[in-house]
Amino acid sequence: xxxxxxxxxxxxxxxxxxxxxxxxxxxxxxxxxxxxxxxxxxxxxxxxxxxxxxxxxxxxxxxxxxxxxxxxxxxxxxxxxxxxxxxxxxxxxxxxxxxxxxxxxxxxxxxxxxxx
Amino acid sequence: xxxxxxxxxxxxxxxxxxxxxxxxxxxxxxxxxxxxxxxxxxxxxxxxxxxxxxxxxxxxxxxxxxxxxxxxxxxxxxxxxxxxxxxxxxxxxxxxxxxxxxxxxxxxxx
Numbered sequence: 001x002x003x004x005x006x007x008x009x010x011x012x013x014x015x016x017x018x019x020x021x022x023x024x025x026x027x028x029x030x031x032x033x034x035x036x037x038x039x040x041x042x043x044x045x046x047x048x049x050x051x052x053x054x055x056x057x058x059x060x061x062x063x064x065x066x067x068x069x070x071x072x073x074x075x076x077x078x079x080x081x082x083x084x085x086x087x088x089x090x091x092x093x094x095x096x097x098x099x100x101x102x103x104x105x106x107x108x109x110x111x112x113x114x115x116x
Numbered sequence: 117x118x119x120x121x122x123x124x125x126x127x128x129x130x131x132x133x134x135x136x137x138x139x140x141x142x143x144x145x146x147x148x149x150x151x152x153x154x155x156x157x158x159x160x161x162x163x164x165x166x167x168x169x170x171x172x173x174x175x176x177x178x179x180x181x182x183x184x185x186x187x188x189x190x191x192x193x194x195x196x197x198x199x200x201x202x203x204x205x206x207x208x209x210x211x212x213x214x215x216x217x218x219x220x221x222x223x224x225x226x
Contacts, residue, residue, distance in 0.1 A: 004159075033213065043160070043203075043216040056213065091159045105152075105214065107159030 004108035018080040023092030031097040136189040138204030148207040153200040
């Protein structure tokens with residue numbers, strides 16, 4: 001298995017532009033997590049899905065951020081419009097959740113986003 | 117979010133054992149203790165987890181105090197590849213997510 005796949009690996013854009021980050025889950029996994037990591041705030045959970053349904057989006061910063069799972073193996077995180085303070089590394093993680101306690105999460109390599 | 121306390125940084129000499137401590141005094145009876153690590157320029161990766169008994173796997177050992185208010189991740193022989201930030205996380209029943217604190221940055225000295 002190739003593991004969690006994220007694209008692009010690096011993205012540089014200008015303030016105000018739309019940014020779309022992509023994530024492919026590990027085959028057979030049913031939970032998807034989006035995290036953001038900065039020096040100041042560390043690793044923060046933005047949103048997670050279980051069986052394609054958003055379960056908790058309380059970590060999503062504001063309306064400029066949106067996430068979708070159009071199918072069981074793929075997710076997008078969109079920022080529109082982007083701002084310089086959105087610059088961070090965005091990680092996607094997947095797991096197989098069978099209920100109860102959290103199962104092991106497998107992280108992708110991350111997308112480094114720079115908003116100028 | 118469940119609270120854990122870890123030292124900001126630790127150093128170890130190569131090929132020596134490393135004991136990474138974690139305090140979690142507010143742990144409840146069904147909370148699992150997870151450890152992840154993040155190598156430079158990579159996403160976090162799972163290391164080990166446990167509930168009450170000590171646990172061993174190919175990467176590390178996890179020693180859990182009898183009252184479960186603290187735990188220690190043990191790397192038996194540190195290598196340069198073990199230099200990373202190590203996160204101790206409480207997995208609260210029903211939370212379905214993990215809260216990553218600031219972790220401990222481990223430096224391995226050749």
